[in-house]
Amino acid sequence: MSKKILIVDDEEAIRKFLKIHLVKLGYEVKEAADGEQALEQLGKDNFDLLICDIMMPKKDGWEVIKQCKSNPKMKNIPVIVLTAKDQDSDMFKGYDLGANYYMTKPFTKDQLLYGLKLMFEENVSPLQ
Amino acid sequence: MEAQDKKRVILTLRWTAIIVTSYLILFGRGRITDLHLSHILIATYLLSNVLLSFLPKKWFSTSKLFYPLVLFDTGIISFGMYLSEKMATDFYLVFFLIIIFASTSRNFKLLMVIGGITALVYGFLLHSWGLLISKEGVSYILRIPFIFIMTAFYGYIVQTLTREKHEELTISEDKYRGLFENANEGIIILRNPQGQIADVNREVERASGYTKRELLQKQFLDLLAPPEIEKTRDYFEEVAEKGEARADYLSLKKKDGTFMEVDLSMKRIDLGDEHFYQAIIRDLTKQRKLEKNIRESKRNLEAIFDGIRDRLSIQAPDYQILRVNRAVAENHKTSFQELIGRKCYEAYFQRTLPCEKCPVSLTIETKHPGSSIMKLVEDNTTLQVFSYPILDEKGGLSSVIEYIKDITEEQQLQEQLIQSEKLAGIGILASGVAHEINNPLTGIIGMAEISLEEEDSSKNKEYLNDILNCAQRIGEIVKGLKSYSRVAKKEDLNSVDLNEVLEESLKMVRLAVKTASVEVVKEFQPVQKIEANTGEIQQVFTNLITNAYQAMGGRGGKLILSTRSLKNSVEVKVTDKGMGIPQKYLCQIFDPFFTTKNPGEGTGLGLNIVYRIVTKYEGTIDVESKEQIGTTFTIKFPTRRAEA
Numbered sequence: 001m002s003k004k005i006l007i008v009d010d011e012e013a014i015r016k017f018l019k020i021h022l023v024k025l026g027y028e029v030k031e032a033a034d035g036e037q038a039l040e041q042l043g044k045d046n047f048d049l050l051i052c053d054i055m056m057p058k059k060d061g062w063e064v065i066k067q068c069k070s071n072p073k074m075k076n077i078p079v080i081v082l083t084a085k086d087q088d089s090d091m092f093k094g095y096d097l098g099a100n101y102y103m104t105k106p107f108t109k110d111q112l113l114y115g116l117k118l119m120f121e122e123n124v125s126p127l128q
Numbered sequence: 129m130e131a132q133d134k135k136r137v138i139l140t141l142r143w144t145a146i147i148v149t150s151y152l153i154l155f156g157r158g159r160i161t162d163l164h165l166s167h168i169l170i171a172t173y174l175l176s177n178v179l180l181s182f183l184p185k186k187w188f189s190t191s192k193l194f195y196p197l198v199l200f201d202t203g204i205i206s207f208g209m210y211l212s213e214k215m216a217t218d219f220y221l222v223f224f225l226i227i228i229f230a231s232t233s234r235n236f237k238l239l240m241v242i243g244g245i246t247a248l249v250y251g252f253l254l255h256s257w258g259l260l261i262s263k264e265g266v267s268y269i270l271r272i273p274f275i276f277i278m279t280a281f282y283g284y285i286v287q288t289l290t291r292e293k294h295e296e297l298t299i300s301e302d303k304y305r306g307l308f309e310n311a312n313e314g315i316i317i318l319r320n321p322q323g324q325i326a327d328v329n330r331e332v333e334r335a336s337g338y339t340k341r342e343l344l345q346k347q348f349l350d351l352l353a354p355p356e357i358e359k360t361r362d363y364f365e366e367v368a369e370k371g372e373a374r375a376d377y378l379s380l381k382k383k384d385g386t387f388m389e390v391d392l393s394m395k396r397i398d399l400g401d402e403h404f405y406q407a408i409i410r411d412l413t414k415q416r417k418l419e420k421n422i423r424e425s426k427r428n429l430e431a432i433f434d435g436i437r438d439r440l441s442i443q444a445p446d447y448q449i450l451r452v453n454r455a456v457a458e459n460h461k462t463s464f465q466e467l468i469g470r471k472c473y474e475a476y477f478q479r480t481l482p483c484e485k486c487p488v489s490l491t492i493e494t495k496h497p498g499s500s501i502m503k504l505v506e507d508n509t510t511l512q513v514f515s516y517p518i519l520d521e522k523g524g525l526s527s528v529i530e531y532i533k534d535i536t537e538e539q540q541l542q543e544q545l546i547q548s549e550k551l552a553g554i555g556i557l558a559s560g561v562a563h564e565i566n567n568p569l570t571g572i573i574g575m576a577e578i579s580l581e582e583e584d585s586s587k588n589k590e591y592l593n594d595i596l597n598c599a600q601r602i603g604e605i606v607k608g609l610k611s612y613s614r615v616a617k618k619e620d621l622n623s624v625d626l627n628e629v630l631e632e633s634l635k636m637v638r639l640a641v642k643t644a645s646v647e648v649v650k651e652f653q654p655v656q657k658i659e660a661n662t663g664e665i666q667q668v669f670t671n672l673i674t675n676a677y678q679a680m681g682g683r684g685g686k687l688i689l690s691t692r693s694l695k696n697s698v699e700v701k702v703t704d705k706g707m708g709i710p711q712k713y714l715c716q717i718f719d720p721f722f723t724t725k726n727p728g729e730g731t732g733l734g735l736n737i738v739y740r741i742v743t744k745y746e747g748t749i750d751v752e753s754k755e756q757i758g759t760t761f762t763i764k765f766p767t768r769r770a771e772a
Contacts, residue, residue: 013571013594017578058645084566105570109577 003048003120004028008038008064009082010056014105018051021109025116035059039067047077049119054083054090062097069098078119082107134288135181135188138197141281142177145201148274149173149208155267166211173204194285202227205278212267222250222275230282234290243279247272314390314409321367321394321405322349335390335411337383348407353379353387363394367405371396377412388413439532442518445492445525447472447482456532472530477504487515491528495519501535509536546737564639565605568598605639623657624665626691626700626765633669634689637677645684646677655691655698658765664741671734672702672761679706679759697747697764708755717751 005027007018012033019029030045032038036058042050050068054061061083068074079101081094086104094102101115150170180197187193209219226243233239251272254260259268308315314332316325328343336343336351349357356379366373372395379387391410396403433440434454442451452467460467460476472488473479482489487498499514512533520526572595579591634648658665676687688703709717718739742749746766753759 011567011571013575013598014567016594017571017574017591020578021574084562084564084570086562105566106573107570108573 002026002028004030004045005049005051006030006032006038006041006045006047007051008032008035008056008061009051009053010034011053014053014082018112021112035061035064038064042068042071042074042077047074049080049116050077051080051082054081054085054094062093065094065097065099080115080119135183135185137284138188138288139177139181141277141284142180142201144277145205145281146170146173146177148270148277149205152212152267152270152274153208155270169204169208169211173208176200176204194289198282198285201281218250218253219271222246222271223278226275226279227282230279230286233283233286236283236287239279239283243276243283246279247275250275314411316343316348316407316409318348318405318407320403321364321407323347326404331411332409335382335388335409336380342383351380353381355379363392367394367396380409389416438534439530441467441472441530441532443472443488443528443530445528447488447492449475450527476532485513487513488528488530491515491517492525495525509534510539511535546740565602568601571595571598620661620663621659622662624660624662625657626655626665626698627652629662629665630669630689630691630700633666633673636666637670637673646680647684647686649686649688651688651690653690653692655693656767658698658745658767660745660765664744668738668741668763669700669702671738675734676702676704676706676759679704679708681707685758694764697766700763700765701760702763703758703760705758708757708759709751709753710755711753714751714753718749 005022007015007022007029008031009015009018010033015031015033019031022029027049030041030047032041034056038050038052039059041047042064050064052061052064061081065079065081068077068079075098079099081099081102082105083090083094083103084105091102091104101118103111103115150173153166153170183193205223206220209223226246229242229246230239233242251260254268254271259265262268308327309329311329311331314335315329316332317327318324319326325343325346325348328340332338332343333340338346352360360375360378363373363375372393374391374393376391378390378392380390382388389412391412392407394405394407396405436453437455439456439459440453441449441456443449449467449470449472452464456467456476457464467475473482473486477483483502485500485502487500490496490498495517497514497516499512502511502513503509504511512535514531514533516529516531517525518527518529575591575595575598579588579595582588582591630652631650673687673689680687685705687705688701690701690703692699717735719736739749742763742765748764750762751759752762
C-alpha cells in the first residue's frame with residue numbers, strides 16, 4: 001500500500017506541482033489550502049507525511065504542527081515545513097515544534113526528493 | 129524764670145521807676161507851669177502799672193508785651209523829664225546812653241556796674257558844676273538814683289527778652305538734635321571739609337562701625353578709602369569754592385577694614401563768623417546690592433535674548449520694532465539701529481502692509497499668543513512665527529514679542545525622515561512581500577521543472593499558463609511597492625479613485641500581516657475621484673490598515689473599510705475592533721515620533737505621515753477610540769479640487 005501524504009499550502013500552483021511529483025513517485029496525495037482544512041484532513045485520515053506551509057489564512061502552519069504534535073494519534077507523522085520564512089529563528093521554531101525537515105521557498109525538485117528520502121528511508125531528522 | 133516771678137519783678141521795677149520819675153517831676157519845679165499835666169502824667173503811669181498787674185501771667189512770658197512796654201515807659205519818662213525843670217541836654221544824653229547800654233548788653237551784672245559808674249560820673253559832673261549844692265540841689269540829686277534805676281529797669285527787660293529767645297533756641301535745637309540723630313542718612317558736622325569731625329549722628333556710627341567718641345577724634349579724610357583721597361581733591365575744592373558739592377559712589381573705610389559705597393553731599397553752613405560743613409552720607413550698600421541684582425538679571429536676560437539663535441523682536445502694537453536680538457540683525461545683515469523704529473513687515477519682508485498670516489496681527493487684535501507658518505518664495509525658506517503679548521499693569525497690550533524660527537532645514541529633515549520611514553515601512557513589508565513573491569516564484573520554478581519533464585504538449589501548455597499567472601502576480605506586487613516608496617511631485621497628481629486605492633492598500637497590508645482571523649468588511653459607495661497622488665493616498669490607507677491589524681494583534685477581529693460621498697467631500701472610514709487608544713494619547717498620536725510601541729518596533733512617524741498627506745490635500749482626519757472596543761479613523765478629502 002502506497003504511503004499517504006498531505007500537502008498544505010495556500011498557493012495553488014505549489015500544491016499542483018508537488019502533487020504531480022509525488023504522484024509520479026507513487027505516493028497517494030491529499031491537499032489542503034489553509035490550516036483549518038489541514039487539521040480537518042488530518043482528523044479524517046491517517047497520513048504518513050505532512051508537508052506544511054507556515055503563512056496561511058485562518059490557521060497558520062505553526063498552529064497546524066502544534067496541534068498535530070500534541071495529538072497522540074498524529075504525533076508520529078513526520079512533518080516537512082515548506083515556507084518562505086527563511087530566518088534561522090523560524091527554522092529553529094519549526095524544529096522545536098517537532099518538524100522533521102525544514103525547506104525554504106523557492107526550492108527545487110532535488111531538495112524535495114532529499115527530504116522524502118530522509119523521511120521515508122531513514123526516518124530520522126537530520127538534527128537527531 | 130517762672131512767669132509769676134517775671135511779672136512780679138517787672139511790676140516792682142516799674143513801681144520803682146514810677147516813684148523815681150514822680151519825684152523827679154514833682155521836685156524839679158523848674159519850668160513847671162502846668163501842675164495838672166504833671167499830675168495826669170504821674171496818674172497815667174501809676175494806672176498803667178495797676179492795669180499791668182491785672183494782665184495774665186503768661187503774657188509776661190512773651191516778648192510781644194515788652195516792646196510796647198519799653199516804648200510806653202520810655203515815652204512817659206522822657207516826657208516826665210521834660211516836665212521837670214532844668215531840662216538839660218546832658219540829662220537826656222545820659223538817659224539815652226543808659227538805654228543803649230541796656231539794649232546792647234548781654235551781661236546784666238556788667239550792665240549794673242556800668243549803670244553805677246555812669247551814675248557816679250554824672251553825679252561827680254553835677255557836683256563839679258556846683259549844681260548839687262544850689263537851691264534846686266534836690267532835683268539834681270534825684271537824677272543819680274534815677275539813672276541807676278532806669279539802668280536796672282531797661283537792663284532787666286532786655287535781659288528777659290534775650291533769655292526768652294535763647295530758650296526758644298534751646299527748644300528748637302532739641303528738635304533738630306532729634307532729627308539729626310534719627311536721620312536715615314549719616315550726617316557728619318565738620319569744622320572744615322577734610323578736617324576734624326565735630327559731630328556725627330547715629331547712622332554714621334552704625335554704618336561706619338565706629339563709636340561717636342572714636343569718630344570725634346578722627347579727620348574726615350581718615351574715613352575715606354585710600355584710593356579715594358586723590359580722587360576727592362577736586363571735590364573738596366568745589367566745596368570750599370561754592371559752599372557745596374556732591375560726590376557719588378565714594379568708598380568709605382569702615383572700622384572692620386571693609387569698604388562701603390556712599391553718596392556724599394557736603395554743604396557749608398555759616399553761623400556768623402563761623403563756618404561748619406555738613407556732610408550727608410547715604411549708604412549705598414543695600415542699593416548697590418539691589419542694583420547689582422537688577423543689572424545682573426538684565427544682563428542675563430539680554431544674554432538669553434541675544435543668545436537665542438532664532439529671531440526675536442519686541443514690537444509696539446503698531447508693528448514698530450522696539451528691540452531685536454542678534455539673530456535678527458545677523459539675518460538681515462544689518463545693525464540693530466537700522467531695524468529699530470521701523471515697521472516689522474517693512475524691515476523684514478519689504479512690504480507696505482502687514483503679512484496676511486502674521487500672528488502679531490492676531491495678538492494685537494486679541495491679546496492672545498499666535499503662531500503661523502510662512503513660506504517665503506523669494507529665498508525658499510519656511511518660517512514658523514510665534515507671537516506673545518506683553519500686557520501692562522492694566523491688562524492693556526503694551527508690546528508684542530515676535531519669535532521667528534527658520535524651520536526650512538527642519539522641514540527638509542522631516543521630509544528625509546518621512547522618506548526613510550517609508551523605506552522602513554518597506555522593510556517591514558519586505559518579509560511579507562518576500563513570502564508573497566516567493567510563493568508564486570516557487571510555483572514558477574516547480575511548474576517549470578515539471579514542464580521540462582513533461583512530454584505531453586497539452587499538459588505543458590497548462591503548466592505554462594500557471595507559470596504566467598504566478599509571474600503576473602509577482603509583477604503586481606512589485607508595482608504596488610513602487611508606488612509606496614515614491615515621493616509625490618506636483619506633476620504626479622492624478623485622479624484617484626479612493627475605493628480602488630483602498631482595495632489595493634488592503635491587499636498590500638494583508639501580504640505583510642497575514643493574521644488568521646480578521647474579518648474584513650468593505651462598505652464602499654461610489655465616490656467622486658479626488659485630485660491627488662495615488663502613491664501618497666495608498667500610503668495613508670496602508671498605514672491606517674496596518675495600524676488596525678496591529679491593534680487587533682493576534683486576537684483577530686473585524687476591520688471595516690467604508691467610503692461615502694458627502695456634499696463637498698469624500699469620506700473614508702477605517703474602523704477596527706482592536707485594543708483602542710488610551711484617551712491620554714489621543715491628542716498626541718499624530719505628533720511625529722510619538723509611539724507607544726517598543727523601540728525598534730515603530731518609529732512613531734506613521735500617523736504623522738498620514739496627517740501630513742491628508743492635510744496636504746486640504747483634507748481632515750479625525751480619530752475616535754475606546755479602549756478594548758476599537759478605533760475609527762475618519763478622513764475627509766475635499767472634492768472641489770477635482771472639479772476645478
